[in-house]
Amino acid sequence: MIAARVLVPGIALAIAGCAGMHESPDFERHSASQLSVPYERDDVVYFDVKLSPTYPDGDAAAEQKRMEWLQAWLDFKGLCPNGYEIVERRKFRFEELNAGRYDLRYEVACTPGAANS
Numbered sequence: 001m002i003a004a005r006v007l008v009p010g011i012a013l014a015i016a017g018c019a020g021m022h023e024s025p026d027f028e029r030h031s032a033s034q035l036s037v038p039y040e041r042d043d044v045v046y047f048d049v050k051l052s053p054t055y056p057d058g059d060a061a062a063e064q065k066r067m068e069w070l071q072a073w074l075d076f077k078g079l080c081p082n083g084y085e086i087v088e089r090r091k092f093r094f095e096e097l098n099a100g101r102y103d104l105r106y107e108v109a110c111t112p113g114a115a116n117s
Contacts, residue, residue, distance in 0.1 A: 026072070033066070034100060035073035044087060044109050045079060048102035057104070070108065080110035 033049045047070050049055075055062035074080045088107040092098050096105075 028065075029069040029072055033069045033073070034102070035070070035077060035079075044107045045074075047073065047106040047108050048092075048098075048100065049104045049106075050101070051103040070106065074108075080108070082113045083111040084108050085111065 031050075032052065032055065033047065036046045036048070038044065038046055049066050049069070051057050055065055070084075074084065085108070086106050087109050088105075090105055092102060092105055
């Protein structure tokens with residue numbers, strides 16, 4: 001009986017926490033994109049995204065949202081404090097490793113910092 005008094009509220013809190021997670025702005029970013037540093041290159045980072053009916057290719061508002069996600073990833077990882085340039089935006093090639101089944105890859109180059117005086 002005592003276990004039920006503790007267990008039931010605990011389960012209710014866990015369910016409420018999961019429901020709230022989906023309303024987080026970071027949930028979309030984490031589920032639809034990733035930022036990675038390639039092993040074979042040190043001049044770019046990869047920003048990979050999934051397309052969806054909510055964020056289709058060729059839609060200006062969707063592209064703006066993807067750029068917000070990119071900036072959030074860069075801020076979170078402490079990369080590109082002086083800005084960045086998108087070197088290439090393309091669809092994934094069939095021969096590339098794509099375990100996350102992303103649709104687009106952006107190659108992003110960080111803007112170099114100002115020289116020390």
